[in-house]
Amino acid sequence: MASVSTVTQQAPASAPLVGRHDVNRKRLARMGWAFAAPALIFVAGVTVFPILYSILMSLRNVTVSGSGFTMTGITGSNYSAVLGNSTWRYALAFTVIYTVITVFVELVLGTLIALVLERLTAGRGWMMALLLLPWSMITVINAELWGYIYEATYGVLQAMFQAVGLGHPNVLGTSTPAIASMMVADIWKTTPFVAIIVLAGLVMLPGDVYEAAEMDGSSGWSTFWRITVPLLRPTLALAVMFRVLQAFGLFDLPYVLTGGGPGTATTSLAVLGYDAMFKNLDFGGGAAVATSTALLVLLGCLLSLRTFRVQVGKEN
């Protein structure tokens, strides 16, 4: 319910400029469409139509040759080939588990960092600047950096393991450590993003609720769970939604850091779709992987539509 109230607060500001006459209102609406048209047509042309085309492609036999490609017939074979393939099922499971674990860890760590920074009196601006660095970093560079850290013969991680007598492990060479290592690289880059969102949410919380809680003798821990967390819920929901949808498209990190390996251990749905299309030139199969990924994301969007609605506000 807290989320709904944020919407109603916005209502006066978002009220359209109602003219005194209907004519004026119609004129303004026409102007609105004229202003919005270039952007809307552009976005639709470059995103919506390709989405539809991709769906069509996934339902046909696509043959790629040097001069072009041909599509014939209507077929469900791309989907049955994909869904019946254990590689696809593994990639789906990997992507889901990866998303759940990284987003959960990022949320916990990000909230902890935000709670620390909220109490910080001096140097908060500098901390923000530091937090923004991993966020603005090119993911390919992040992958190369962690690749160097994890390197099996001269990487700093194996040197540390060696120093405490644990041998020198090749973390990217075995499935489970490779997955965990990739999660660490991802968590390092994206936790700051979550921390900033949560910090902003914390700063906006009303102070008087906390005073009341303190007067009632509420301990820090129970104040956190009974007041901070419920009030922060819209903020946390937004951060989680963005991160989940982003993590689901995971591509850059496995492509550069592990190449999807060892074996297919870190092959995400996006890597699988990319390899199908551009390594094996199986555009129909690749489109089926891509479309099924998109459908899952769309399902996620619909499930979190409430969060979307809160963002947009209720109008009209």
Added chain:
Amino acid sequence: MRNRKRTGWHRYFNGVSLSTFLVVLFIGLPLYWMIISSFKSPVNLTVDPPQYFPHPLSVSNYKYAFVTYDFGIYFRNSLIITVIATGLVLVMGTLAGYALGRLPMRGKFTLLVVLLMISVFPEIALIAPLYLLLRHLDWLNSYQALIIPYAAFNLPFAIWILRNYMLGIPKEMEETGRIDGASPLRTVWSIILPQALPGIFTAGIFCFTACWTEFLMALTFNISNNFRTIPVGISQFGTPDITPYATIFSAAVVATVPIGILVFIFRKFVISGLTSGAVKG
């Protein structure tokens, strides 16, 4: 509790400062590692145990990046593509954000939800049709091959941010313009635009960062050496057997500096974009 006066060393060594220190280490150590590694000579880069404080310092890697590898070309390509795409997004986004934020259009709500969904849609779903389309137009390996998709993919989020800023502008201001008989475009230009400037900065920095870091489309559409962007260029450094980390990290430092400076200067707007723009809606 929080206002309790602390004396002596307790003022400096408490839970908050200790935790802050840990956060700085967590974020700073990998960054430190990247920067010092870019100054290690290739021989010292692969010693075990690694050098924690490089000696001697070498700048030869920076030379390799630009001379042996064509990092200069990649940097130029990234800059051209990012700047033009961001410009397109800001022009179209400001107009659309104004319309969706302040004008009485029907179906506005649905449009905004659809735009939001597009902005989180996975790129992989669009790669194949866009690739085939670009190939048909003979536009693979060109600037427009990335400028157009980048602009289209970043427009929805930019519209969303700008619309939120537009909501906060007092409506009396534009009514004044209308009474004075100014044309609609003129009203936007001279009355709305100055007011919406923080929103434009915010949308601009987000779009810039997204274009600067994008990898999947750049890898698919522009693989020829003359049109590679920084992420693709760096990912193709070296051979399948040898990864020239020193060169990669010098290129990485050069690629991170401009975006780092930009984000530092505009950090207020980045944070407000992540917060008021996104959360308050």
